[in-house]
Amino acid sequence: AQKITQTQPGMFVQEKEAVTLDCTYDTSDPSYGLFWYKQPSSGEMIFLIYQGSYDQQNATEGRYSLNFQKARKSANLVISASQLGDSAMYFCAMRERRTGANNLFFGTGTRLTVIP
Amino acid sequence: DTAVSQTPKYLVTQMGNDKSIKCEQNLGHDTMYWYKQDSKKFLKIMFSYNNKELIINETVPNRFSPKSPDKAHLNLHINSLELGDSAVYFCASSQEDRDHYGYTFGSGTRLTVV
Numbered sequence: 001a002q003k004i005t006q007t008q009p010g011m012f013v014q015e016k017e018a019v020t021l022d023c024t025y026d027t028s029d030p031s032y033g034l035f036w037y038k039q040p041s042s043g044e045m046i047f048l049i050y051q052g053s054y055d056q057q058n059a060t061e062g063r064y065s066l067n068f069q070k071a072r073k074s075a076n077l078v079i080s081a082s083q084l085g086d087s088a089m090y091f092c093a094m095r096e097r098r099t100g101a102n103n104l105f106f107g108t109g110t111r112l113t114v115i116p
Numbered sequence: 117d118t119a120v121s122q123t124p125k126y127l128v129t130q131m132g133n134d135k136s137i138k139c140e141q142n143l144g145h146d147t148m149y150w151y152k153q154d155s156k157k158f159l160k161i162m163f164s165y166n167n168k169e170l171i172i173n174e175t176v177p178n179r180f181s182p183k184s185p186d187k188a189h190l191n192l193h194i195n196s197l198e199l200g201d202s203a204v205y206f207c208a209s210s211q212e213d214r215d216h217y218g219y220t221f222g223s224g225t226r227l228t229v230v
Contacts, residue, residue, distance in 0.1 A: 033215040035215075035218060035219070037218075037221075039157075043204065043223065043224050043226075044221065044223050044224065045206060045208075045221035045224075047217075047218030047219065047220070047221075048218075050215055050216045050217075050218055052215065052216070089157060091159065093159075095215060102147050102149075102164060102166070102171075102172075102210055102212070103149075103161045103164060103172050104149075104161070104208075104219055105161075106158070106159040106160070108156070108157070108158055109157050109158075
């Protein structure tokens with residue numbers, strides 16, 4: 001079964017608008033972490049934001065926020081005030097602690113295009 | 117200073133050859149990883165090393181072998197390269213109980229097998 005699902009292969013957003021990138025996950029581990037990464041066309045993987053399963057508040061980092069709905073097993077990324085430089089692939093990932101391994105499971109990604 | 121550096125950035129080689137990709141991290145992290153990103157951009161774990169111990173080995177062909185001479189290095193050796201090995205390979209590192217800092221990735225090595 002897919003551990004991380006990103007249902008939006010591509011998204012478009014107008015510059016300066018907000019956009020939500022969807023991510024749902026599947027785990028029976030009560031302790032896990034959720035990550036979002038950005039991959040611009042240059043290819044590097046840039047860490048954006050992290051949410052722990054026991055964190056009471058939604059994570060925020062500058063213009064990035066994570067809409068964490070534990071009961072629905074969703075961890076959507078919200079980018080506010082989109083900029084042209086936000087155009088990139090965005091990956092959601094999860095780390096389960098129960099297995100003792102530190103592996104990150106990635107979703108298939110969403111390609112975001114910011115329109116001027 | 118680059119936190120996770122991998123070399124080479126590009127690698128073009130013929131089928132059947134043996135090649136290596138090097139990775140070094142200067143973050144003092146205790147775990148290092150190799151990921152493969154295929155042509156559809158899907159990232160999949162290949163190996164991870166924690167304190168020089170292999171703790172994950174997904175269903176990767178045994179032509180691929182990780183080598184960790186010390187905590188700061190995790191090299192990837194590939195024998196008898198095949199066309200299907202063409203991909204981008206990422207090295208990464210992390211520190212236990214510091215997930216909020218994220219996993220740090222290298223810039224990737226684009227391997228092309230011809």
